[in-house]
Structures are given as structure tokens and as C-alpha cells.
Amino acid sequence: MVDVARHAGVSLKTVSRVVNAEPTVNAELVDRVLASVAALGFQRNQLASTLRAGRRTATVGLVIEELANPFYSTIASVAAEVAARHDTMLITASSEEDPEAERRLVFDLCSRRVDGLLVVPAGSDHSFLRPEVEMGVQVVFLDRPSGGLPADTVLIDNRGGAREAVAALLAAGHRRIAVLLDSVAVYTMRERLDGVRDALDDAGLPPEVARIAEGVADPSGAAETVGALLDGPNPPTAFFAVNNRITVGAVQELWRRGSGAELVGFDDFELSHLMPRPLTVVAYDTAAMARRATEMLFDRIKGDRSPPRTEVLGTKLVWRGVRR
Secondary structure, three states: OHHHHHHHOOOHHHHHHHHOOOOOOOHHHHHHHHHHHHHHOOOOOHHHHHHHHOOOOOEEEEEEOOOOOHHHHHHHHHHHHHHHHOOOEEEEEEOOOOHHHHHHHHHHHHHOOOOEEEEOOOOOOOHHHHHHHHOOOEEEEEOOOOOOOOOEEEEEOHHHHHHHHHHHHHHOOOOOEEEEOOOOOOHHHHHHHHHHHHHHHHHOOOHHHEEEEOOOOOHHHHHHHHHHHHHOOOOOOEEEEOOHHHHHHHHHHHHHHOOOOEEEEEOOOOOHHHOOOOEEEEEOOHHHHHHHHHHHHHHHHOOOOOOOOEEEEOOEEEEEOOOO
């Protein structure tokens, strides 16, 4: 701004009034200042201006697992939309399910003086955030709860949704059900596995009815696991895939083989209604979860100091795929 003032032959105060769009500046001075701005390539530093004035930075951070997954890209899209309505920019970072990467990203965002953080946790201990929270950074967790840090949280009823899914398979007469999951180190996987066990307990059936296949991380791994189970002794008559990417791989292999095994997947996904075989999904509103979490964050930024709360959004079973 000093350079602009010198170039335009005006005072620094005049430049400040022009770039802040104050209405009382003489039109001729406005033209001179704007011409100098254009000539010098001046860019207003919004962060510096807010820090100088003691205001917030009008930025919030979002730490998610991976943007390639439609679930997380939906969260990012909705959070950005809500932030924009609050005249705030969203900075998104991906932890790739790595707790150490999550910690580094969170500290990096805090060093940029974001007003708040939305976090889909990768780790199980978030006590490292306590000093940042005490210094005024607001934090809301979504999809998974935090560990060691009381904070607002928005969750899906993972356990209840899985319980309903497996109960439907049991009601259809299935007694050999393969459960395809990634890792029980992940909160949502543990909750969904507990839901499977709840359904078996409710039906008075032994745990062996559900065959647990762990370490299924992506569609290709899911297809390979489904094939191996179908080729083994006492093959499953039904599969429960505990996330959308596993469901896609299971559909591919079942369709390739022409298998009539029933399939239920947790998480709806784009084009699920066009899958070439019938399936059922545990559906919920990802956008509603992201919207609620982001609004809770802005409530905190604006001064809400009520005790931390957890909100749980319900699920429902939905038919998908082509049914002949």
C-alpha cells in the first residue's frame, strides 16, 4: 500500500480508504489509486488485514481421509458451501487415514490461524489439540468421535444401520453371511461389526453365522475376497460390505460370476441404482451430516459456549441395482 501511495501521489490513508471501498473518496483519487493498483499488481492480503485489526481470519480447515472417495468429496463440497455463506474460505487437507499425517495437517492449519477445524479423525487421541482449543480454535468432529478431547461431534448410526442390514439377511433365511471390512482399528468399522453381532444376538444365532473377512481395503481387494470365499468350502449365501468401495468390488465379482448371493452394503453411492444386479444399501444423508457439523462450527466461532454435544443421524435400508 505504501508503494501504491507513492506511485499514485496520494497519502497512505487515501489508498486504505480506496481499497476498503469507503464512499467518501474523491472519484479522481479513486481512479488514480486503482490505476496504480493495476500497474503495480497490488493484491490485498486479507489475512494480514484481519490480524492487524484483531479480527478473525475468515478461514476454516477441513481434515478428511481421501478426496477420491465420494463420501469425503461430498463432505468437502457441502462444508465449502456452508463456509461461503458465512463469508469464509475452506481449506481442505487429506490425512489418508494416517494419524501422524492428521496431526501434522491440523497443526499446519492452526499455524495459518484458521478460526475453526472440521475433522474426520484418523487417530484415536486428539488431546494434542487441547492447547489450540484453549487458545480459541473451535473444533467439530464428524463421522467419527474424537479421543481425549471433548468437542461437538456429528455421527451416523453405524451400529444401528449394520444391525438392521444383517437382520434383513437373517430374516431372508441366510445362515452363511460373509462380512467384508477394512480394519477394526477404524471406529466406523468397529461400530458396524458390533451391529452385526447385535443382529445375531437378537436372532439367537451363534457368531459363526457371520464369517468376518478383514483387511478388505478397496474394490479390487473386495472382488478378490468375494471370489475366494465363493470358491471355498461352504460358500456364503450373502455378503455384507461395510463401506461403499467394498460394495462396488463385491458387485463386480458377483456379477462376473453370475452369482445369486445376496448383497447388502453400508453407504449409498453414486449410480448405485444402475448396478447390474440387485443389492441393498444402508443409506443416510452425508450432506446433512456435513452441513450440520459445519453449522455447529460456525455457531462456536460466533460465540456459542454451551457444553459439547453429539448428534447421531439415522440410516435406512434402500433397494438399489437392476431388479428383473
